[in-house]
Amino acid sequence: MATAGRSGVGTNQEDVRRHNLGTALGHVHRAGRISRAELTARMGLNRSTIAGLVAELESLGLADQAKPSGTRIGAGRPSVDVKARTGAYVLAVDLRVDGLTVARVGLGGVVRARATGPVPPDHDPYAIADSVVDLMRLVVRDVEPNAALVGVGLGVPGIIRGDDGLVRLAPNLGWHDVPFTKILSERLGPIAMPVLGNDADLGALAEHLRGAGVGVDDLVYLSGEVGVGAGVIVGGRKLEGAGGYAGEIGHMPFLPEGKLCHCGARGCWETEIGAPAIALAVGCPAEQVGALGEFLEGVHEATPDLRVVGRHLGRGLAGAVNLLNPRVIVLGGYLRSLFPLVREDVDAELQVHGLAAPREQVLVTLPGLGGDSVLHGAAELAFEPLLADPVGRLATACLDVDSALAG
Amino acid sequence: MATAGRSGVGTNQEDVRRHNLGTALGHVHRAGRISRAELTARMGLNRSTIAGLVAELESLGLADQAKPSGTRIGAGRPSVDVKARTGAYVLAVDLRVDGLTVARVGLGGVVRARATGPVPPDHDPYAIADSVVDLMRLVVRDVEPNAALVGVGLGVPGIIRGDDGLVRLAPNLGWHDVPFTKILSERLGPIAMPVLGNDADLGALAEHLRGAGVGVDDLVYLSGEVGVGAGVIVGGRKLEGAGGYAGEIGHMPFLPEGKLCHCGARGCWETEIGAPAIALAVGCPAEQVGALGEFLEGVHEATPDLRVVGRHLGRGLAGAVNLLNPRVIVLGGYLRSLFPLVREDVDAELQVHGLAAPREQVLVTLPGLGGDSVLHGAAELAFEPLLADPVGRLATACLDVDSALAG
Numbered sequence: 001m002a003t004a005g006r007s008g009v010g011t012n013q014e015d016v017r018r019h020n021l022g023t024a025l026g027h028v029h030r031a032g033r034i035s036r037a038e039l040t041a042r043m044g045l046n047r048s049t050i051a052g053l054v055a056e057l058e059s060l061g062l063a064d065q066a067k068p069s070g071t072r073i074g075a076g077r078p079s080v081d082v083k084a085r086t087g088a089y090v091l092a093v094d095l096r097v098d099g100l101t102v103a104r105v106g107l108g109g110v111v112r113a114r115a116t117g118p119v120p121p122d123h124d125p126y127a128i129a130d131s132v133v134d135l136m137r138l139v140v141r142d143v144e145p146n147a148a149l150v151g152v153g154l155g156v157p158g159i160i161r162g163d164d165g166l167v168r169l170a171p172n173l174g175w176h177d178v179p180f181t182k183i184l185s186e187r188l189g190p191i192a193m194p195v196l197g198n199d200a201d202l203g204a205l206a207e208h209l210r211g212a213g214v215g216v217d218d219l220v221y222l223s224g225e226v227g228v229g230a231g232v233i234v235g236g237r238k239l240e241g242a243g244g245y246a247g248e249i250g251h252m253p254f255l256p257e258g259k260l261c262h263c264g265a266r267g268c269w270e271t272e273i274g275a276p277a278i279a280l281a282v283g284c285p286a287e288q289v290g291a292l293g294e295f296l297e298g299v300h301e302a303t304p305d306l307r308v309v310g311r312h313l314g315r316g317l318a319g320a321v322n323l324l325n326p327r328v329i330v331l332g333g334y335l336r337s338l339f340p341l342v343r344e345d346v347d348a349e350l351q352v353h354g355l356a357a358p359r360e361q362v363l364v365t366l367p368g369l370g371g372d373s374v375l376h377g378a379a380e381l382a383f384e385p386l387l388a389d390p391v392g393r394l395a396t397a398c399l400d401v402d403s404a405l406a407g
Numbered sequence: 408m409a410t411a412g413r414s415g416v417g418t419n420q421e422d423v424r425r426h427n428l429g430t431a432l433g434h435v436h437r438a439g440r441i442s443r444a445e446l447t448a449r450m451g452l453n454r455s456t457i458a459g460l461v462a463e464l465e466s467l468g469l470a471d472q473a474k475p476s477g478t479r480i481g482a483g484r485p486s487v488d489v490k491a492r493t494g495a496y497v498l499a500v501d502l503r504v505d506g507l508t509v510a511r512v513g514l515g516g517v518v519r520a521r522a523t524g525p526v527p528p529d530h531d532p533y534a535i536a537d538s539v540v541d542l543m544r545l546v547v548r549d550v551e552p553n554a555a556l557v558g559v560g561l562g563v564p565g566i567i568r569g570d571d572g573l574v575r576l577a578p579n580l581g582w583h584d585v586p587f588t589k590i591l592s593e594r595l596g597p598i599a600m601p602v603l604g605n606d607a608d609l610g611a612l613a614e615h616l617r618g619a620g621v622g623v624d625d626l627v628y629l630s631g632e633v634g635v636g637a638g639v640i641v642g643g644r645k646l647e648g649a650g651g652y653a654g655e656i657g658h659m660p661f662l663p664e665g666k667l668c669h670c671g672a673r674g675c676w677e678t679e680i681g682a683p684a685i686a687l688a689v690g691c692p693a694e695q696v697g698a699l700g701e702f703l704e705g706v707h708e709a710t711p712d713l714r715v716v717g718r719h720l721g722r723g724l725a726g727a728v729n730l731l732n733p734r735v736i737v738l739g740g741y742l743r744s745l746f747p748l749v750r751e752d753v754d755a756e757l758q759v760h761g762l763a764a765p766r767e768q769v770l771v772t773l774p775g776l777g778g779d780s781v782l783h784g785a786a787e788l789a790f791e792p793l794l795a796d797p798v799g800r801l802a803t804a805c806l807d808v809d810s811a812l813a814g
Binding site for chain 1 (some may be wrong): 566568575576624626630637641642644646647648649650651652654655656658659660661662663670671672673675722723725726729730731732733734759760762763764765768769
């Protein structure tokens with residue numbers, strides 16, 4: 001997405017400079033490495049302004065300038081490349097029903113360290129917050145001196161209220177109105193205010209920025225995480241809905257006399273394609289349902305029961321195709337492992353239930369980021385304040401997280 | 408929606424002036440009448456610039472200045488009101504399965520004349536285009552001298568390709584890849600290029616601008632027009648999808664072993680809440696199915712069969728609530744007449760199948776524009792070029808449509 005820079009007349013000069021600095025950093029962050037000429041083209045500002053912005057990013061420890069990596073084409077001076085430097089980083093958390101992943105992610109979206117751990121079976125939010133902090137200690141242990149922590153982002157399989165990060169409902173964690181943001185922020189203190197996002201929304205964000213949906217403005221990311229949620233991007237923007245609750249695709253009515261869903265209704269789509277239904281179809285033991293994806297990796301042929309699940313998946317996807325007309329549908333979570341087994345059945349149902357015009361435009365595919373879509377999305381969420389105002393965010397960033405967390 | 412005016416430095420002055428003139432006209436058009444002070448506030452430009460823009464709109468015959476209608480509050484000079492003048496108008500067409508409505512609509516969204524007629528039972532596009540032109544002749548007969556026709560917009564119950572206005576599929580007209588835009592434009596010649604829109608999309612647009620969804624950024628408009636389509640507005644913008652085909656909510660999979668749908672699939676939602684299903688439930692004769700809304704006006708109590716339809720309606724709406732989290736759902740077409748009969752059943756199913764967080768935020772309601780949502784939406788579509796560039800559009804507008812159509 002090209003973003004035109006703002007010119008300075010009629011608005012506060014300092015605001016404009018900060019905005020342009022953030023925009024430039026955003027381009028560098030998303031590309032990892034970008035030529036100054038390309039940056040100039042994307043921002044629609046003149047070369048000397050761009051040179052000034054890049055110099056400022058360098059002095060802030062956020063970017064390096066380097067000789068171009070590619071072959072020189074044409075005459076004229078070769079443009080200098082701008083690389084993201086990991087002088088600033090975030091902590092990203094992927095909280096799943098079956099486990100916890102914490103990563104230290106540098107500018108440019110580079111995972112510098114990661115740690116995983118279990119979650120307590122009772123999903124006690126206080127115990128989970130303690131585990132999150134324990135894993136954070138591990139990943140910041142060898143952080144570069146003076147590197148600045150600029151954000152903490154978490155992906156949670158639930159419905160998050162935007163105002164205060166209250167988890168309104170995370171059915172598979174058994175959470176109703178759990179103030180997890182508050183619980184975790186009490187443990188992190190002044191290090192950084194954690195920001196929570198719905199796991200599917202973050203998966204969509206990451207796949208859009210760095211995965212199977214780069215350059216795609218209409219995308220659906222399906223998270224298979226016991227239940228099934230969707231992160232939807234329409235016209236390049238996240239589908240939020242009135243309260244930020246959009247995307248609960250697992251609760252589309254699907255079978256009128258179907259199984260009872262944990263939400264209280266009967267026959268929601270996820271009663272047929274959720275982890276318990278799939279586990280039943282492949283004979284996965286109850287205690288392994290949380291790690292269904294791994295179990296499915298060991299399955300090499302679809303049983304007739306699994307093929308029924310595949311058809312339910314395809315029929316439901318057709319509904320998403322007809323209503324949302326996406327260019328790409330990314331199947332995340334355990335759906336990553338399921339899809340290769342039942343692709344034919346999915347395609348066949350899509351063929352029958354998808355209307356021709358939108359069906360011809362859609363690609364159903366696996367995540368470009370493998371199993372890390374949500375983790376990367378959590379990192380992107382945490383980077384947002386830095387990209388909005390690099391100077392302002394750095395001014396209040398924590399420079400010694402290791403000691404702060406040890407204390 | 409407040410729209411900041413553009414300042415002139417760094418861009419082409421003439422472009423900026425045209426843009427600001429269009430933005431000012433847009434505010435006047437949407438409000439019908441607006442004080443100059445309010446216009447100044449909404450555009451974020453200074454008073455003398457606004458005065459200049461309003462004077463130019465006056466000289467173009469697009470606006471009048473008038474003494475304020477309200478009581479004077481506070482000291483200071485009272486602000487002058489700016490009113491839309493009908494020096495420019497559009498022709499709006501609502502093409503339904505059961506009939507055709509054509510209206511002459513002036514700036515401010517005022518219907519100045521309307522005419523209705525039948526559509527041939529075989530839905531031959533050439534014959535329908537002839538009927539459209541016949542009705543146009545009627546509504547332009549007493550048009551003011553020198554009034555300028557600035558656009559022709561049509562609402563069609565089908566899937567329209569954005570590039571060229573090809574009707575890819577209008578199942579209830581029996582149209583597949585019908586170049587109706589081309590057929591009609593051959594009849595209109597240089598008068599104006601017709602622009603087609605999906606009926607539900609236009610209903611959503613009109614309800615958002617002038618109906619039950621004013622100020623609401625997340626809205627679903629359901630058109631009941633034999634089949635059922637949705638126009639969806641998310642975050643204040645139309646949900647287009649990759650190819651402009653989004654909104655085919657009638658083809659959400661609903662009953663796996665349900666009735667065969669005209670789309671070729673089985674059990675689409677509209678097989679249960681479409682006009683034929685409702686007609687069956689209320690004993691509406693086959694030949695009146697096209698005018699089901701009128702028939703339902705004569706029904707005063709829901710039969711058990713109709714209550715089943717109401718429950719299907721509610722269950723499907725819950726799916727839209729869970730996936731899209733809209734603030735308002737507007738029920739248009741024959742659903743306007745159905746809803747009051749089955750409201751309790753709709754509400755009961757919404758209660759069961761809607762997740763609490765999004766359900767608590769949604770209002771299911773009737774159109775603010777009665778049966779004219781699509782017609783008004785077609786008019787808004789036709790006004791768009793004028794609002795984008797008033798001077799440019801007026802320069803090529805047709806000033807004597809009456810003679811041109813007679814020829």
